[in-house]
Amino acid sequence: MNGEDRRAHEDFGDAPAPEEPRAERPDAAEPAIGPAEERVQDGPGTAPEPGRDPAAAAAPGPASGDGPPSAADEDGPGGPEAEPEPEPWHRLSPLTLLTAPMGYLRSFAVPLLIALVAGTFNLNPWVLGSTLVAIIATLIAGVITYKTFRYQVGTDRLEIRRGLISRSRRSIPLQRIRGVDVTAQPLHRMLGLAVVKIEAASGGGESEEGKLDAVTAAEAERLRTVLLHRRAVLRGDSADGATEGAGPAGAPQVAAGAGVAPTVYFVMPPSWYFYAVLSLGYLLTPFVALAALLGFGGQAIDVSPGTEGGDAAHLTYLWLRDVGVTVLLLLAVLLLAVLVLMMPVAAVISYAITYWRFTLLRRDSSLVAERGLLTRQSVTLEHRRIRGYELLDNPLQRLRDAVKLRAIVTGLGETATRAVLLPIGDRTRVLQVVERALDPFRGTLIGHPRAALGRRLFRAVMPFALAAAVAWALDMPWVAGLFTLLALAGVPLGIDRYRSLGHGYDGRLVSVRSGSISREQAVVQRAAVIGWTWRQSVFQRWSGLADLDATVGAGDGACTAIDAGFDESVLFAAGVTPEMVEPFLRRPGGADGRAKGPKDRPADGAGSAGDGQAPDRGPAGSA
Numbered sequence: 001m002n003g004e005d006r007r008a009h010e011d012f013g014d015a016p017a018p019e020e021p022r023a024e025r026p027d028a029a030e031p032a033i034g035p036a037e038e039r040v041q042d043g044p045g046t047a048p049e050p051g052r053d054p055a056a057a058a059a060p061g062p063a064s065g066d067g068p069p070s071a072a073d074e075d076g077p078g079g080p081e082a083e084p085e086p087e088p089w090h091r092l093s094p095l096t097l098l099t100a101p102m103g104y105l106r107s108f109a110v111p112l113l114i115a116l117v118a119g120t121f122n123l124n125p126w127v128l129g130s131t132l133v134a135i136i137a138t139l140i141a142g143v144i145t146y147k148t149f150r151y152q153v154g155t156d157r158l159e160i161r162r163g164l165i166s167r168s169r170r171s172i173p174l175q176r177i178r179g180v181d182v183t184a185q186p187l188h189r190m191l192g193l194a195v196v197k198i199e200a201a202s203g204g205g206e207s208e209e210g211k212l213d214a215v216t217a218a219e220a221e222r223l224r225t226v227l228l229h230r231r232a233v234l235r236g237d238s239a240d241g242a243t244e245g246a247g248p249a250g251a252p253q254v255a256a257g258a259g260v261a262p263t264v265y266f267v268m269p270p271s272w273y274f275y276a277v278l279s280l281g282y283l284l285t286p287f288v289a290l291a292a293l294l295g296f297g298g299q300a301i302d303v304s305p306g307t308e309g310g311d312a313a314h315l316t317y318l319w320l321r322d323v324g325v326t327v328l329l330l331l332a333v334l335l336l337a338v339l340v341l342m343m344p345v346a347a348v349i350s351y352a353i354t355y356w357r358f359t360l361l362r363r364d365s366s367l368v369a370e371r372g373l374l375t376r377q378s379v380t381l382e383h384r385r386i387r388g389y390e391l392l393d394n395p396l397q398r399l400r401d402a403v404k405l406r407a408i409v410t411g412l413g414e415t416a417t418r419a420v421l422l423p424i425g426d427r428t429r430v431l432q433v434v435e436r437a438l439d440p441f442r443g444t445l446i447g448h449p450r451a452a453l454g455r456r457l458f459r460a461v462m463p464f465a466l467a468a469a470v471a472w473a474l475d476m477p478w479v480a481g482l483f484t485l486l487a488l489a490g491v492p493l494g495i496d497r498y499r500s501l502g503h504g505y506d507g508r509l510v511s512v513r514s515g516s517i518s519r520e521q522a523v524v525q526r527a528a529v530i531g532w533t534w535r536q537s538v539f540q541r542w543s544g545l546a547d548l549d550a551t552v553g554a555g556d557g558a559c560t561a562i563d564a565g566f567d568e569s570v571l572f573a574a575g576v577t578p579e580m581v582e583p584f585l586r587r588p589g590g591a592d593g594r595a596k597g598p599k600d601r602p603a604d605g606a607g608s609a610g611d612g613q614a615p616d617r618g619p620a621g622s623a
Contacts, residue, residue: 084230086154089161092146092215095191099214100142102187105135151212153226156234158198160210172209174231176201178411179366179380180224181418184217186374194220198227201411224380228364262368265437266422266429268358275424276351277344278396285346286339355423360433367407367437369421379418385410387554388509388524389421389438391430394517395496403427405434408524410554441523443506445513446572451543452563453498460490460497493517503548503561503569505576510550512559522559528552532573532581534566548573 150161158177160170181197188194194217198210215223276282305314320328356373367386370378388408397403405422421437422430434440464487471480497516504511510529513521531551540546540563548569549558561569574581 084155084233087152087226089150089152090219092149092212093193093219094146095193096146096149096214097142099187099191099193100145101138103213104138104141151210153223153230156230158210158227160212170210172198172200174227175234177227177231178382178385180227181380182220182224182378183372184376188214189376192217196220196223225364228366228380232365263362264359265362266358266360266433268355268423268425272358272423272425273348273352273355275397275400275402276347278394278400278402279347279351279424280394280396282347282351283343285350286342289346290339351423358423360421360437362437367421371420371423381407381409381419381421385554386438387528387552388522389434390523391521393519397424398519401427403430405430408522408528408552408554439509439525441504441506441509441511443504443509443511445502445504445511446568448498448501448561448563449543449545449565449568451545452501453495455539455543455545455563456497456501457491457494460494461487464490501562501564503564503572505572510559510576512550512561514560514562524550524552524554524559526576528554529577532577533558534569536566540566550576 144164145162148162148164148167150159152159156174158172158174160172162168177198177200179199181199182194183197184194191214193214195214196210196212198212200209212220212223353373355371358369358371361368361370362383363380365383367381367383368378369381370376386407386409390406390408392404392406393402402424404420404424407419407421409419422433431440464483468480468483468487471477471483493516497514500513500516500519502511502513505526508526509523510526511521511523513519529550529552533549533551535547535549536545544566545563546566546569548561548564550561550573551558561572564572570581570585574585
């Protein structure tokens with residue numbers, strides 16, 4: 001049965017559903033990743049299938065950290081942890097009768113507002129009547145949602161039941177839960193409610209496997225704690241003590257257990273909000289707001305001839321025509337000046353709304369990032385799914401030695417926002433958090449050959465130089481001058497791109513860096529590398545360069561060392577994962593019968609392939 005079939009919704013009858021056969025639980029150290037199970041039953045309120053004994057199903061995974069757990073840590077005070085009992089069925093909060101209709105109305109707010117205003121002005125009974133019917137329909141839908149929605153935390157799965165005419169029952173195995181996120185929009189926060197989103201290993205395209213909208217804030221925190229704790233119990237990696245779990249090498253981790261206090265790694269200080277002026281995206285907030293306002297006005301105001309909007313537009317045109325070009329230029333300059341002055345203020349305000357009281361903490365065996373002023377969001381990232389991290393910056397941020405931290409996580413959607421571990425801030429403070437919460441890269445980056453500098457300069461300068469030459473040929477001096485300036489600006493840009501190139505390996509972590517306007521340094525675990533790919537264009541083959549992709553099952557899927565020396569990149573990959581690369585080498589590279597790795601060569605990248613033979617160069621190769 002594929003993922004779409006599992007999501008089919010069918011009507012319930014009165015007959016109980018047959019018990020579903022269960023597959024044997026995978027090993028706790030590396031659980032199987034597959035689609036979340038979902039079944040349709042024939043009767044509401046059917047008791048969940050009995051759970052399994054976690055101690056008999058799987059053994060705890062190998063410990064990694066300061067030392068092996070003690071016997072008390074493994075068995076707890078009273079021996080192995082007892083199998084939890086299923087909870088009773090729960091409803092959503094009664095305040096769903098208010099939040100559900102508001103959620104439905106939000107999707108149709110603009111059309112309903114326009115219809116209501118137009119109907120009021122024109123006294124059109126059909127428009128007013130249809131608007132009233134739509135509002136009543138949303139109220140009825142809210143009542144149906146509250147009356148039919150049920151959820152239950154069972155022994156080994158979360159059951160969600162909903163629907164009146166087309167009833168569905170979703171079953172999510174607790175073992176496959178990847179994260180439990182808690183969000184609260186302004187209305188929810190006013191009412192003391194929250195939305196719980198459960199993400200599980202699934203082949204579907206939905207952003208979450210289960211969504212409880214809305215429960216009380218206390219119930220949301222209780223659900224997150226219970227779900228993550230029972231997941232850990234079923235995997236066999238939890239106890240009543242501090243049991244070290246699998247995760248980033250060297251990172252301190254405590255498995256889920258009752259009574260474990262969270263560890264706070266970072267609380268955003270007020271001075272960090274001013275780093276918003278170093279982000280171009282936030283600086284452009286006034287221009288984005290103006291464009292959105294003009295777009296809304298263009299859709300809401302009818303400027304057809306004979307209408308009030310059309311008459312106003314015609315009068316505006318006549319006024320602009322009469323004032324003259326000089327006045328128009330002055331007005332344009334004044335508007336631009338106002339927008340420019342608003343840029344830093346709007347950037348700080350929008351940045352504060354997004355990252356208000358940003359907090360990074362460890363709760364049980366997961367990292368939790370909490371942020372937001374109007375909509376408070378809490379994202380849970382399981383330690384064992386974190387494969388590394390990324391440091392991101394731009395030229396403005398590098399002037400202030402600022403950087404942004406983002407996690408590289410397997411099976412996570414919306415990584416641009418959900419994987420953020422720290423917003424833009426002081427690099428020293430960010431690296432201190434990496435030291436405590438993750439595993440820092442302690443090696444040095446290998447520089448790329450001089451031939452890479454020529455390629456960076458060519459790409460940064462040549463397109464604009466060609467455009468300038470064409471403009472001069474067409475007798476367009478202003479355009480040619482503009483492209484000439486851009487070509488000159490490409491020289492320092494190309495040099496900075498070259499200086500940013502680098503890759504390294506410290507024995508545990510692989511690091512790759514590239515970019516200038518948007519520079520990224522990715523750091524991934526050696527165990528996360530599942531393959532290597534070499535890509536060469538014709539020009540790269542002439543220069544002895546190649547793009548080396550370290551394939552990982554997380555983040556964007558690969559970390560790329562751009563324009564690395566071909567022979568050196570082969571030796572680098574062989575030093576990181578010799579079991580993958582050496583079978584493809586023509587002959588061993590060292591006297592000890594192995595290819596020399598990055599730790600056998602100088603850190604400045606001057607090592608050569610003289611001691612070994614690289615594979616035949618082709619347009620692309622992979623290991």
